[in-house]
Amino acid sequence: DIQMTQFPSTLSASVGDRVTITCRASQSINTLLAWFQQKPGKAPKVLIYKASSLESGVPSRFSGSGSGTQFTLTISSLQPDDFATYYCQQFSTSPWTFGQGTRLDI
């Protein structure tokens, strides 16, 4: 199975900050990676797919980059609504594994 390692596991930041979350795959997944945002008590929501494609309706302050084994999710200027948990997931090879999540705190 492809292991997805996400870091940091917890990130403290403030409104207006630029933050970056990293996801590393145990083998190359090309650009077959998605990023999800999950708020407490809610289902996850896709933000980025194919490593860098922004899902419709997602604010442009979210961006993704990377290929192969190293990927990043960047939020250019944190807004109050962005404090949540973020997960990466590879969809290159089944089982389609998730990272362990990054909780973004104020």
Add this chain to the structure above:
Amino acid sequence: EVQLVESGGALVQPGGSLRLSCAASGFTFSSHNMHWVRQVPGKGLEWISFITTTGNTKDYADSVRGRVTISRDNAKNSLYLHMDSLTSDDTAIYYCVREGRAWLDNWGQGTLVTVSS
């Protein structure tokens, strides 16, 4: 509007069985592969199963393989997950998820399965 509504979650004894359902609306269900993803409350996400549009291809995570069967009824716009030999490790929220242009682009609200005596 795309809607996925799971049902069937319950408190079940270890060794028991359960069938989860997902009612889909707002899109052409038969045109989309579908997945089940689960989450232990307060923990991370785990992909557990997938089915193609026709139901001809299915896949499972090792953690559930042999105990779980995914199926769909395109005439009823419904997705199912039948689970047998449940253990406490299966206690989780189970999400029905649509595969679309943006990969897993629509999620249901989840249904809670609790395995306990």
